Amino acid sequence: MVLMRMKLPFERRVKLAQGLWLLSWTATLAGALTFTLGCLLKTELQRRAEVMDNTEIHVVPNTLMVVSLASLGINYFAGRVCQEALDAGRFPRWKAFMKPYWGASLFFTLLMLIPVIISYAMKGNLESSLEIGLKNGIRFYKDTDTPGRCFQKQIIDRLQMEFKCCGNTDYKDWFQVQWVSNHYLDFSSKEVKDRVRSNVDGRFLFDGVPFSCCNPSSPRPCIQDRLNNNSAHYNYEHQTEELNIYARGCREALVTYYMGLMNSIGAGVLSVFLVQSSVLVSLRYLQTAMEAVAGQENTEIETEGYLLENGMKEIVMEYLNRLLAFVKLNQVGGEEVRAGAWPTPA
Template sequence: MVVMKMKFPFEKRVKLAQGLWLLSWSATVAGAMTFSLGCILKTELRRRAEVMDNSDIHIVPNTLMIVGLASLGINYFASKICQDALDAGKFPRWKNFLKPYFAVSCFFTVLMLLAVIMSYAMKGSLESSLKVGLRNGIRFYKDTDTPGRCFQKQNIDRMQMEFQCCGNTDFTDWFEVQWISNRYLDFSSKEVKDRIKSNVDGRYLVDGVPFSCCNPSSPRPCIQYQLTNNSAHYNYDYQTEELNIYLRGCREALVNYYMGLMNTIGAGVLSVFLLQGSVLVSLRFLQTSMEALEGNENTEIETEGYLLEKGVKETIMEYLNPVLNFLLLTNQVEEGTPAPAPATA
């Protein structure tokens, strides 16, 4: 059953070819934009690699870069096909090329849609990655002399100031780790000895936070030590007074930042997907309407164009069967299936 059959007089075919040429170059620019958006997202994710536990989230920018580059090639060939569409002598040379071209184009167009879906669906993976990554980042904050972690403190401090956050979930995460290096502790001091002895793991824990947690908008000088000790500060109540440090955790701040970035990129790529789909649909109509002129000397007659010659299911199977047969043959060769013995008389 033919899907979406339409009649195309000569003037309509000319306008279709001209419009498609402009559309294909617009889609080429959009493909370059998609690649650029993927690069931007990749760069932003790599900037915070030290507070991310895994690289699963990189599948989104990687996919965007792949489909962006593929879109450049797809739409370049679409523009070349449009240029030859009105020349009955040149268009037939594309005949054997168009079937694999549409298969590859549809694959990358669907991949573009998957990238859009993933950009909205990766929140859980992003959050779990940041949860573990930030926990490790805070734990290694003091290791400025350890190779590979020399800039951990600097990166954490800059992140907390940039995103106006403190800790992983909140500022109390700093209470659970020793974030002051032993080289800056006076082990002859009774206070230091008592604090280390009071801890099972022998760590120097304090109810304080690094300076980068201080909120410069607070009118009160920053209180970053003994945050839970009311008597240590004048006119201070830990339970009721608004603390002058950032109360929001960095995980929440980073998730909001990256999801906002990915959602914005997803909306942009969705518009590129619609544009790319329009190019493929228009090119299919142009192809089928031009193929109807084959063997006809009068190129200005009215022809019929259609989207699919068969039903959707039959068309999909037509493209899948060669692939499935190839995979089946490859599997048989790998398993060493013996060839059938020749028949004897």
């Protein structure tokens, strides 16, 4: 049973071809936009590569760029076909390519949904990647003279100022690491000696944070040392001084930023998917309608276009029968091989 049949007289075929030409070039521009969005997301992920533990999330922009490049070729071909679709003498030269082209177009159009699904599914992966990356970044913050980590301090400071965050989970993460290099510690000081000796690993730990955690919206000069000691500062109560330093952790800030970016890109990709689907459906109707015109002198006859030659049930059963026949053929071939390998004794 033919699925979604539609009668298409000559005038409607002309309008369909004209509309498809315009729609195909719109989809071409949309494909270029998708490629730009993929490059944008790729760039943003590369910018924060130092605070990410793995690169699995890069599958989202990579897939977007591959699909968008494929859509450019798909829509260019669709524009060429619809230009010649009304010329019965020239259309048949495309006929041999239409089914493979339509199948490849359908594949890449459905593949366009994969990045949208992955972007939501990999939220947990993004969080764990940022958690480990930020933890290492904070730990190596002081290693400004170590090759490979020279810019770690600059990266973390810029990150905290740009996203208005502090630490991994919160500002207390800085209390658990020695973020001040030994080059800038006075080991002749009793306070420094006591703090180093009181730690099992011999690290200098204190309740302070880097300057990049300071909130410029605070009405008082930033307090970044002895944050938990109320008596060390005049008129200070650390539990109520919310504006002194950023309270939000950088992991939460980055996850919110990237998920917001991917949600916006996902909405744009879904719009492109709808345009691309419209191109495929229109091209399929034009193809099936023009197949009835091919080889006839009168091109102004009324024809029928359809989406699928058979219903979904018939298509599924056809492919299922082919699969069963293929499996059965392999089983018969395997039995013949075994029979030839182990001949029966005389």
